[in-house]
Amino acid sequence: MNTLDNNNKLVKRSTYHHGDLYRTLLEAAVQMARQGGADAIVLREVTRQAGVAPNAAYRHFADRNALLQAVSQAAQAALAVAIEREITEIEKSGDLVEDARARLRAVGTGYIRFAQAEPGLFGMAFSIPSDLSNADNPASAGASGLTPFQLLGAALDMLVAAGSLKPERRMYAEIFAWSAVHGFAMLLLEGPLRAFDKTQAEFIGQRLIDMVERGL
Amino acid sequence: MNTLDNNNKLVKRSTYHHGDLYRTLLEAAVQMARQGGADAIVLREVTRQAGVAPNAAYRHFADRNALLQAVSQAAQAALAVAIEREITEIEKSGDLVEDARARLRAVGTGYIRFAQAEPGLFGMAFSIPSDLSNADNPASAGASGLTPFQLLGAALDMLVAAGSLKPERRMYAEIFAWSAVHGFAMLLLEGPLRAFDKTQAEFIGQRLIDMVERGL
């Protein structure tokens, strides 16, 4: 019978029904994920913050894992937005090849920067067991309507269109580029590269993208 | 007052002290990790399988996380062994450059194959929070005494010695190669590439290594 007001303070709820509990629960879960990753999402605490009984969550999510999946999709969407932002900041040169390359770099850079800025969310984006491949799930998309994976694909298509990537090299190119950047982000966050500070990581990340450009 | 005999059957223990509880606990935890990753390691169940009271574990591990770290190191050691095995299966050509390249490929191939063969263990190898960089921790090493990271470094050194990798390109080369292969393994296990079967993964993995060779 309690809920959160606009300032996130607990307050008595007048209506028996919450109104928008699904979103409230999801947003609380996202905040927890930002702080400590998937392990930090605890069902009872989520409902507590929403001012609702623990079991109320089960009217909106089948179980805890369903909530985690929802957060995972939200995380992917946030990543997509971060990549889109990086893309818009490209200053166009007019040269088709150069612009296409800049776009690919922007995707990689946005990916790495997001991983550093939001490690908790990033960790959830691609590590939550979900049956279907939701690489094209709208819930995982950004403002452009594209998921991170699709944004990468689009950048590679531009590279082909610009003549900078041979069509016979196009197949699986997403996977190669993705693997490199994703692996780097993982090693940076919870691997042997944890000690690196932001500027180091930025520098090495750019070199990593160089390697991908050469190798694709 | 119970313990496991040689056939892993529960049996009454005659001695009050277990004898080798540390190893017994660790091995039980490793088996659980093989089946379900870090989440599958539950302290009480570990002690149960060892035929010992739950709190006995606290005489050997500060808390659950300490146990996870120990398993993580064991997982790294197992990975090192898998890579070493892949290396020994190289048929030497006599050509220095070719042999060095084969060695680098063996490291990557062993890495990917281990990830597929032991997904539970692999997931623990590099994703358990541990303060120190144990890239050179003997507990994480294989038969050769080298950790996976060091095995990769050695392969890259050979590549330089053979003249196939310019010395000015040597720096950070571990990170680049590692990132690509590690990211690929991650995407394969718990990412959008989950649907791929073993032969597909093997094929694409080899192409991925091609990219690294070109790009380094």
Add this chain to the structure above:
DNA sequence: CTCCGGTTGTGGACACTGTCAACATTTAGT
């Protein structure tokens, strides 16, 4: 407007977990 079925939230319970403090047994060193 009334009634009634479905939706949403509550209360109480259960089995299970990690961890703590106090105690018991065994081992090892003087």
Add this chain to the structure above:
DNA sequence: ACTAAATGTTGACAGTGTCCACAACCGGAG
């Protein structure tokens, strides 16, 4: 032989995810 340290046990506690039965509310059919 005696004592201190190491190792294992008992009992307890707070906290978790989930199940079942019940309560309050909402929207549409009559």
